[in-house]
Amino acid sequence: MSPSRAASAAVRTGTEAVRRLLPRRADYAGLRRSWRSDVLAGITVGVVALPLALAFGISSGVGAAAGLITAVVAGLIAAIFGGSNVQVSGPTGAMAVILAPIVAEHGISSLALVTVLAGILVLLLGIFRLGRAVTLIPWPVIEGFTLGIAAIIFLQQVPAAFGVDTPAGMRTLPAALHVVTTADWSLAVRTLAVVAAVALLMIVLPRIRAGFPASLAAVVVVTVVVQFASVPVPRIGALPTELSTPALPNFDPVMVQSLAGAALAIAVLAAIESLLSARVAASMAPTGPYDPDRELTGQGLASVASGLFGGMPATGAIARTAVNVRSGARTRVAAVTHSLLLLGVVYLATGPVAAIPLAALSGVLMVTSFRMVSATTIRQILRSTRSDALIFVVTAVVTVCFDLIEAVQIGILIAALLALRGVAGRSTVEREELPGEHHRGDERIALYRLDGSMFFGAADRLATGIADQAHAADADVVIIAMSRLGMLDATGANSLAQLVQQLEARGLTVLIKGVRPEHRALLDRVGVLDSLRHPNHLLDSLDAAVAHARSHVARLRTGAPGTSDS
Incomplete structure (x- = not known):
């Protein structure tokens, strides 16, 4: 082949690869028939996402405003550029867990930079077509990781549930134990009552009416009661009444170097969680398969945009995606509607939202953490093989006691060694x-x-x-x-x-x-x-x-x- 033909072929290949990662008309196929159900699904998932976005923002240490901005900006960008027609993106529990120690160590000023850096890394993963790599992660590792995250989310809410600040410089488990053992029960009884009320409503309301947005209803009811009864409990406080002007973070070389490891950990987590969520959505929705490389591209762009507006890193959210699918979503219009609804909250309803007790959001996340765990799945893994049970338990323990990414790495390493031992034994x-x-x-x-x-x-x-x-x-x-x-x-x-x-x-x-x-x-x-x-x-x-x-x-x-x- 001549050099000119080779160059032309390379250009065509590159152009086709870029086109494959961009939005297309086929993303909205069937919209004329499904737009009503898409809009209703978007409103439903937006109502569910509001308390979660606020709670995850607070839990990560960056504040409720950052969580809300992430749900709006990242949710919109990921819906348009992502690889799934029904994926809903935004702040998640896993991201809050990994982001909290980073913010505690480097300060809130590091949020924009680490979010943009992580977004760029996820974007590169999509461009270099590494989306299928998530299929190499064994099932026990994924479930152990999920169990560990659920435990951390619950433990992270203990300080707010007792009405105190999280102890500085302590890991999640020791901090929770410290709060419980040193609690001032005369003050904690009020916040614990708020948590209990929210949890009770979230459990009871869905049994009365299936599909009811129990988390939002629980938060609204408890907030109204606390407000009229003048119960002295910590509140969310002031929220922005508009989106800030996007601004590039300060790419200071020293700061970039110090945050490089954290950005890589966030990027790996974002890629894993987003692809797992998209895979679950593809199995639930009759909208066809998802494109893993495009999904990573969309999530990378979403995190970059979120960082520019002052938000936190985003991922695909399995729970919100499931609500979206079950509510009848068929195209990306549903996820777009969810983000626009939350945008309306920013401009029209920040006053009432600011009055929400922090303990109410803790109750939402505590219940959410239990719902992340499937007792049936745990039994299936523990009864499968001793090797898989060991992988599951070790991954969960390392997630809670040490580090999320280390947990995935150690789980995969143990799985690989046990698999190699099995192959060797059969030779x-x-x-x-x-x-x-x-x-x-x-x-x-x-x-x-x-x-x-x-x-x-x-x-x-x-x-x-x-x-x-x-x-x-x-x-x-x-x-x-x-x-x-x-x-x-x-x-x-x-x-x-x-x-x-x-x-x-x-x-x-x-x-x-x-x-x-x-x-x-x-x-x-x-x-x-x-x-x-x-x-x-x-x-x-x-x-x-x-x-x-x-x-x-x-x-x-x-x-x-x-x-x-x-």
């Missing part, structure tokens, strides 16, 4: 009888069949097994059958080369039979074929290998020449 070497009638001298021929995978986790054991058995069998010829060998890596090929050299050095003749085409080049490059005494010792069929071995044994028995190359 075997067995001595088989020679086919057909017994010939004189067959006792001097040892046939070994490799089955499974000869990779770094099993190569040494398999090679040592053949060497020891061949020595004990007192054989003259060893046939290694490889037709059932599924996987072979460089370590396995090198172990095989060393095995051939070792056996040949003992005076044994080694024949290799049934090498798969995909393994042939690797064996050649690593030197296995060069280790054979003669090129004819690489054979395709078992009958040919056995016939060759028998002729070799016969020549050894009679002392005939030609034993070095037969």
Whole structure:
């Protein structure tokens, strides 16, 4: 191909890749039939999202206003540019959990910069088409991670539930224990009563009428009661009455360097949570599959925009997405409507919202944390296999006690090691009888069949097994059958080369039979074929290998020449 044609092809490929990540008319296919249900679904999910957005903003340490701005700005951008037609994005519990220690360490001034940096990283993940990577995360890791996040969300609400500030410099679990053990119960009884009332209403109202926005109703009822009874409890306080003008954060090199690790952790979490949510939505909604790479692109743009307006990093929200689907959403108009409804709250209703007790939002999140956990799923994992149960428990414990991203990394590492151990355990070497009638001298021929995978986790054991058995069998010829060998890596090929050299050095003749085409080049490059005494010792069929071995044994028995190359 000429350079000009190659350049044109590259341009076309790049243009097509960019076009695939941009909004298109097909995103709104069927809107004429579904617009009413889309608008109603958007209003429903907006009502559900309002208390959650405020609560997650406060829980993350950046304030209720940042949570509300994130739901408006990031929710709108992700709805337009994302890869799912029904995904609803905004602040989430997992993001609040990971953002809180970052804000505590670097200050509220770091919010815009770390949000934009994380958004750029997620955007790059989408551009470089890494969206399918989430499918590599094992189910027990995902569920353990979810359980750990739910526990942290609950524990984070303990200080507000007791009407005190979160102790500075303490992790979530010790902080919650400290608050409980040092509580002033004469003050805590009021805020705990607010929490209990909200929780009770959220549990009872859906049983009276399914689909009722219980969280918002509970917050409204409790706020009205507290307001008219003049109960002295901490409130949300002043909120912005309009969106601020977008502004670029200060990209100070020192600050960027100090926040790089935090931005990476946020980006990884945002990618994982958004893709998991989109995958769940695709299984629930009759709107077709989602585009994982476009979803990451949309979420990256959403977080960048959120940071410019003073919001926090955003992700796809599984609970709000589920409400959206169950309310009849079919196109992106539903998620757009949800953001516009919250935008109306910013401009028209910040006064009433400012009067909401902080303990009421704590009650919402405490109930939400319990609803994140599926007892059925936990039982299924714990009853599945000991390995999966271990992965689940370790991931959950590390999430609560240490770090979210470390929990995912450790969970995946344990899963990988256990999977490799399982694959290695199923890889075997067995001595088989020679086919057909017994010939004189067959006792001097040892046939070994490799089955499974000869990779770094099993190569040494398999090679040592053949060497020891061949020595004990007192054989003259060893046939290694490889037709059932599924996987072979460089370590396995090198172990095989060393095995051939070792056996040949003992005076044994080694024949290799049934090498798969995909393994042939690797064996050649690593030197296995060069280790054979003669090129004819690489054979395709078992009958040919056995016939060759028998002729070799016969020549050894009679002392005939030609034993070095037969």
